[in-house]
Amino acid sequence: MPDSAPASRSQISSEMEALRSRIAELESQLAQSQKLLAIGSLAGGVAHDFNNLLTAILGYVSLLKEEHGLAPQVIEALDVIENAADRASHLTGQLLGFARKGHPKREKIDIHHTLAEVQALLKHTIDKGIKLESEFASKSPHIMGDPSQLFQVFLNLALNARDAMPEGGVLRLSTTDNAGFVKVTVSDSGAGIPDHLRERIFEPFFTTKGPEKGTGMGLTVVQTIVRACGGRIELRQDNEPGTRFDILLPAAVDRTIVLPEAVAAAPARGKGSVLVVDDEEFVRQVAARMLKTLGYHAICLGSATEAVEYYKRRARDIDLVIVDLIMPDLSGKAVFEQLRYENPHVRVIITSGYSQDPGVDALIDSGAKAFLQKPYRLAQLSQTLAGAMKT
Ligand SMILES: Nc1ncnc2c1ncn2[C@@H]1O[C@H](COP(=O)(O)OP(=O)(O)OP(=O)(O)O)[C@@H](O)[C@H]1O
Numbered sequence: 001m002p003d004s005a006p007a008s009r010s011q012i013s014s015e016m017e018a019l020r021s022r023i024a025e026l027e028s029q030l031a032q033s034q035k036l037l038a039i040g041s042l043a044g045g046v047a048h049d050f051n052n053l054l055t056a057i058l059g060y061v062s063l064l065k066e067e068h069g070l071a072p073q074v075i076e077a078l079d080v081i082e083n084a085a086d087r088a089s090h091l092t093g094q095l096l097g098f099a100r101k102g103h104p105k106r107e108k109i110d111i112h113h114t115l116a117e118v119q120a121l122l123k124h125t126i127d128k129g130i131k132l133e134s135e136f137a138s139k140s141p142h143i144m145g146d147p148s149q150l151f152q153v154f155l156n157l158a159l160n161a162r163d164a165m166p167e168g169g170v171l172r173l174s175t176t177d178n179a180g181f182v183k184v185t186v187s188d189s190g191a192g193i194p195d196h197l198r199e200r201i202f203e204p205f206f207t208t209k210g211p212e213k214g215t216g217m218g219l220t221v222v223q224t225i226v227r228a229c230g231g232r233i234e235l236r237q238d239n240e241p242g243t244r245f246d247i248l249l250p251a252a253v254d255r256t257i258v259l260p261e262a263v264a265a266a267p268a269r270g271k272g273s274v275l276v277v278d279d280e281e282f283v284r285q286v287a288a289r290m291l292k293t294l295g296y297h298a299i300c301l302g303s304a305t306e307a308v309e310y311y312k313r314r315a316r317d318i319d320l321v322i323v324d325l326i327m328p329d330l331s332g333k334a335v336f337e338q339l340r341y342e343n344p345h346v347r348v349i350i351t352s353g354y355s356q357d358p359g360v361d362a363l364i365d366s367g368a369k370a371f372l373q374k375p376y377r378l379a380q381l382s383q384t385l386a387g388a389m390k391t
């Protein structure tokens with residue numbers, strides 16, 4: 001039919017129909033992404049409060065562990081509490097990663113460690129009919145990225161594999177070195193991906209699982225994270241049944257880095273007066289105890305406005321101020337600016353349960369001495385203080 005010919009009634013109505021269904025599809029995508037946003041901000045809020053509580057738990061545990069002559073069963077109990085709280089803190093990290101507060105971390109990660117964590121989680125959660133196999137053959141498995149994001153990458157891939165094997169099968173994780181890249185292969189013996197869908201699986205909201213089961217965002221998130229690390233993900237086509245993804249991540253250049261564990265060495269004692277500004281009473285209590293144990297004199301205030309007033313009166317008696325980034329009356333940033341107005345050389349340590357808040361970098365750039373991630377314990381507090389006091 002020539003272009004100029006008027007469209008027939010049936011043509012118009014079928015186009016209208018297509019448009020209507022496209023609109024319905026877009027509406028449900030919007031609802032889905034709004035749901036994700038809501039979960040994200042909810043998770044962010046919960047994680048924030050959670051980190052304050054964990055600061056109290058881990059803080060007191062680290063204080064108790066400093067006591068001499070503890071009975072072995074007490075030490076054992078403290079270790080268990082500490083491990084459990086560490087895991088909880090890791091979980092909050094995950095939630096915050098999901099809430100996507102600010103920019104991701106970039107640190108050196110042993111990918112074998114991440115994969116082992118994913119495996120450990122799967123072992124407890126997926127159906128026994130699925131056999132987990134692994135072969136970690138990479139000789140230099142270090143890459144640069146955000147640990148909780150990479151965890152999410154492999155978890156998402158593994159969950160897709162699980163969904164593809166309702167009757168059971170094999171889920172395999174393996175690594176090799178590949179010309180400057182670490183190659184991680186995630187494969188399953190499931191249903192496979194039909195040829196005509198291979199192009200679409202990375203599209204946002206593309207799912208074959210139905211609205212109640214899948215958001216269709218899993219692989220989109222995976223691809224975004226992998227690309228942010230400078231890597232790529234490939235869906236392999238081979239004759240094996242099932243599905244195989246290769247994830248290539250640039251290997252980290254070898255240089256010595258300070259692992260968080262290294263900080264957990266002996267607490268460094270010091271002296272001077274430290275003003276702690278935090279709206280959470282638990283945090284103030286444990287911080288006061290820790291500071292006292294370390295040899296400092298502590299003044300703790302729960303209101304940011306009050307703390308600024310206090311500093312105006314007593315600036316000369318205070319050697320350092322530890323400020324929480326998020327408080328109800330004044331933000332940590334506003335407190336920092338007012339303190340600096342009072343004394344341009346004021347030593348300030350910013351503390352928060354959000355490590356990825358972009359505001360933190362800006363504050364460090366404008367002169368805050370350090371950032372102290374919550375939950376912190378005696379050793380971390382003491383090292384951060386010792387470093388900041390030197391300047
Ligand atoms: N290992 C796999 N085997 C078979 N099909 C897969 C596999 N991985 C992904 N797919 C297909 O790709 C689609 C998109 O995957 P994606 O992870 O993005 O979303 P989803 O799993 O459907 O939803 P969500 O991850 O949000 O729960 C899936 O619906 C499925 O059809």
Ligand SMILES: [Mg+2]
Nearest residue numbers: 156160218219
């Ligand atoms: Mg998925």
